[in-house]
Amino acid sequence: MKIIKKEDFKESKWAGGVTSEVFIYPKEADVSKKNFDFRISTASCELEKSAYTSYDDFYRFICPLDNKMEISVDDYKFNLSPFEILFFDGKAKTYSSGDLRDFNLIYKKGLEGDMEALNICNYKTYFKDLGLIFNYDSDLKINGEEFPKFSCLELENEEVEIKGQGKIIICRIKNKK
Structure with missing residues (x-):
């Protein structure tokens, strides 16, 4: 058992806020190279509308943590309340809106x-x-x-x-x- 504290998260800025990488496997993987098996992150979004990075060989789970989230996945629209989870294919054209913090799990197809x-x-x-x-x-x-x-x-x-x-x-x- 290991506790991963906030100060151990790997933070990076993106156009709409800050992403905090909570966990990535393998540990030496780099999300920008998409050479990971799975990744857990949380991100703040302050944009009126944001486009998601496509992850063709991955599946995704996402949920808002503190506010409602409007999310569109391949033109299907969802309104998520805090801690309500959505699962979708990483290659889907995805957009969301709302001033919020979300939580994400992205994992490679072939894993469960x-x-x-x-x-x-x-x-x-x-x-x-x-x-x-x-x-x-x-x-x-x-x-x-x-x-x-x-x-x-x-x-x-x-x-x-x-x-x-x-x-x-x-x-x-x-x-x-």
């Missing part, structure tokens, strides 16, 4: 990925494969230790017990290379 948002009151789970739990803004403890706000917990073949009440996002990756 899943993302879920939970409102918890004391939670216990086992991760057979790689699992990441993101705590956006809740006061939580992991196995008796503080689980800092805006941080992520990395687990593999482990059980975890989270005490407290709040919202978390869980990402699971199977068949990692």
